[in-house]
Amino acid sequence: MIPPFNYKVPNTIEEAIELLWQAGGKAKIIAGGTDLVIGLRNGDLSPQFIIDITKIEDLRKIVEKNGTVSIGAAVTHSEIASSSLVKKYGKVLSDAASEIGSPQIRNMGTIGGNIINASPAADTIPPLMVLNAMGRVVSKEGEREVPLGQLFKGPYKTNLKPHDLLVQITFQKLPPETKSSFVRLARRDAMAIARMSVAIVLQMEKRKSRIKDIRISAGSVTPTPQRMSEAETFLKGKSPDEESLQKASLKVSEAMIKRSGIRASTAYKRPVVEALFMRAMRKALEG
Numbered sequence: 001m002i003p004p005f006n007y008k009v010p011n012t013i014e015e016a017i018e019l020l021w022q023a024g025g026k027a028k029i030i031a032g033g034t035d036l037v038i039g040l041r042n043g044d045l046s047p048q049f050i051i052d053i054t055k056i057e058d059l060r061k062i063v064e065k066n067g068t069v070s071i072g073a074a075v076t077h078s079e080i081a082s083s084s085l086v087k088k089y090g091k092v093l094s095d096a097a098s099e100i101g102s103p104q105i106r107n108m109g110t111i112g113g114n115i116i117n118a119s120p121a122a123d124t125i126p127p128l129m130v131l132n133a134m135g136r137v138v139s140k141e142g143e144r145e146v147p148l149g150q151l152f153k154g155p156y157k158t159n160l161k162p163h164d165l166l167v168q169i170t171f172q173k174l175p176p177e178t179k180s181s182f183v184r185l186a187r188r189d190a191m192a193i194a195r196m197s198v199a200i201v202l203q204m205e206k207r208k209s210r211i212k213d214i215r216i217s218a219g220s221v222t223p224t225p226q227r228m229s230e231a232e233t234f235l236k237g238k239s240p241d242e243e244s245l246q247k248a249s250l251k252v253s254e255a256m257i258k259r260s261g262i263r264a265s266t267a268y269k270r271p272v273v274e275a276l277f278m279r280a281m282r283k284a285l286e287g
C-alpha cells in the first residue's frame with residue numbers, strides 16, 4: 001500500500017520551488033508518474049509531499065529562441081515526437097521520443113522525468129548528449145545551467161538536491177544538412193526498456209564525401225551518460241567507408257570497456273554495441 005502523503009499542485013515555477021523548499025527534503029516531484037508511482041508502490045519511496053508540476057504552463061512549452069530550442073521539463077514524449085520544431089532542429093530526439101514505451105507511456109511520461117530518473121536505459125538521454133543539451137535547474141538557492149552529462153552521478157542518481165526543479169532542456173539548432181539516427185535494441189519493439197541504444201548526429205563536408213563533424217553517445221553502456229569521443233575523433237575527416245566504420249565501432253566498444261570495466265555482460269555487450277553503432281551510422285548516412 002502507498003503510505004499517505006500531501007498532494008500539492010502549484011501553478012507556477014515560483015510556487016513549486018517554494019513548496020519544495022518548505023518540504024525540507026521530504027517532497028517528491030511528480031510529472032507523468034510513470035517511474036515515480038512504481039517507486040511509491042513497491043515501497044522504495046515514502047515522501048510526505050508529492051508536488052505535481054504538470055499544471056505549470058512554463059514547463060509545458062517547446063520554444064525556439066536565438067538559434068536554440070528549449071523544451072520544458074514537463075513536455076511529454078508524445079509532444080516531443082510530434083513537435084515540428086524538434087523534428088526540424090533535433091530530429092534525433094523526436095525519433096527517440098517516438099520509440100518510448102507505448103502510446104500511453106508517451107502521453108504521460110515527460111522528458112524531465114526521463115532525465116531525472118537517470119536510468120542508464122533512458123531513451124532521451126543519448127540524443128540529448130549528442131545535441132550538447134543543457135539543463136536549467138532552479139531552486140530557492142538560485143538558478144544554474146548545467147551541461148546534461150553533468151547532471152548525473154551514477155545509475156539512477158543525479159546531482160540535483162531534493163529542493164531542485166529541472167525546468168527546461170535547451171539545445172542549439174542543428175544545421176539543416178545534419179544527418180542523425182537513433183537506434184535501440186530491446187526485446188520487443190513496444191513496451192520494452194532498451195538493452196542498449198546509440199544516438200548519432202553528423203555533418204559531411206560539402207564537396208568531399210568526408211565526415212566534417214560527428215557526435216556519438218550510447219545508452220546502457222557506461223555508468224553515466226557520455227560521448228564516445230575516441231570514435232568521434234577517429235572519424236572526423238575520414239570517408240565513412242566500411243573499413244573506417246568497423247574501426248570506429250571497435251573504438252566505441254573499447255570506450256565502453258574502459259569506462260565500465262570488464263563485467264559478466266561484456267561478452268554480450270561488446271559485439272552488440274559495435275553492431276548497433278554500425279546500424280546507427282548506416283541509418284544516419286542513408287537518412
Ligand SMILES: Cc1cc2nc3c(=O)[nH]c(=O)nc-3n(C[C@H](O)[C@H](O)[C@H](O)COP(=O)(O)OP(=O)(O)OC[C@H]3O[C@@H](n4cnc5c(N)ncnc54)[C@H](O)[C@@H]3O)c2cc1C
Pocket residue numbers: 028029030031032033034035036037053073074099100101102105108109110111112113114115116117121122123124164165166167191192193194
Ligand atoms: C511500461 C513502461 C514502459 C516504459 N518504457 C520506456 C522506454 O521505452 N524508454 C524509456 O526511456 N523509459 C521508459 N519508461 C520509463 C518512464 O516512462 C520514463 O522514464 C518517463 O520519461 C518518466 O517520466 P515521468 O514524467 O513519468 O516521470 P515521473 O515518474 O513523474 O518522475 C520520475 C523521477 O523524476 C523526478 N522528476 C520528474 N520531473 C522532474 C523535474 N522537472 N525536476 C526534478 N525532478 C523531476 C521525480 O521526482 C521522479 O524521481 C517506461 C515506463 C513504464 C512504466
